[in-house]
Amino acid sequence: MKILLTNDDGVYAPGLAAMEAQLRHLGEVFVAAPATEQSGVGHSITFLTPLVCKRVMRQDRSAAWAVEGSPADSVKLAIAELCPWRPDLVVSGINNGLNAGINVLYSGTVAAAIEGAFFGVTSCAVSLEYDPDADFQAAAVVARNVIGGIVDRPAASGGLFNINIPTAATLRSAEVRVVPMGLAHYGDRYEKRQDPGGRDYYWAVWNAPEKPPQDGTDVTELREGRVTVTPLQFDLTRRQLAADMQDWNLRS
Known part of the structure; x- marks a missing residue:
């Protein structure tokens, strides 16, 4: 299997290195x-600006392409120009x-996977619950x-999947649940401050949803400490409403 690996935490991130080591059990890995x-x-x-990239050597002396752009840029450029082959799988992560x-x-992590799916390549975004002492090695085994x-x-061919791993799953065996993404609205508050110049x-201030998130x-x-997998799609069209709107007789 040919695998393209990327992330949004940067080419030197520990989560990327851990994921690369595990993905090598599944096939050949190209990092951008x-x-x-x-x-x-x-x-x-x-x-609007040139997209610059260069081949770099990381601490473990493995090579990767560092792209002066976004996660989606990295996937698009890799598939179009940098990869010596077309990947069978795109993996984005492990996000911190x-x-x-x-x-x-x-999420830039998820966007990179979406970009892979745009190309018709099976794509997975992988994220680990934040912890200053996060065990990326254990999370990478779970993800693999x-x-x-x-x-x-x-x-799954050509599909898009979002994988999230709680800290608990890096400490002991955890169930994997296929579930939809939660839709609770939060994070809409800002704290006003002044800089030294007045x-x-x-x-931006994180605040919990006013209503408890929907179960499942x-x-x-x-x-609850379970690993989650959510199949996603990038087609945003509300198809039933689009069909109903044919009778609206809209005019310009």
Whole structure:
């Protein structure tokens, strides 16, 4: 199997190195990742400036391509130009922090997997619950096992999958649940501050949802210490509403 590996934490991130070591049990791995951390950039693409990249050697003396752009840039450039072969699988991660619930919409990690799926390649985003002492090695073993189970299924071909691993799953065996993403709205508050020059600025403040998250979603299953897998799609069309709107007789 030919595997393209990327992330949004940067080409030197420990989660990337741990994932690469485990993916080598599944096949040949080519690494192309952002040169610097790109967390929260979503699906941004570089259009207005040149996209610079270079081959680098990391601490373990393994080679990778460092891309001066976003995670989606890294996948697009790798598949179009850098990879010596077309990948059978794209993996993005391991991200240092979960990408569950509505965070999926902001995540550079997930966006890189979406870009792979754009190309018709089976793609998986992998994220680990944030911990200053996160065990990426154990998380990579979990991720490899889950990814191996996904790619063995013909129905997964060309699909897009979001995998989240709680800290508890790196300490002991954990169940894997296939669940939808949570849709609870949160994180809409800002704290107003002033800099030394007296200018106002705003700092985003995380706040819990006003309503408890719905049971049976990635958010709630992760709280119970279970690994979650969510099959995603990038087609945003509300097809039933589009069909109903044919009778609206809209005019310009």
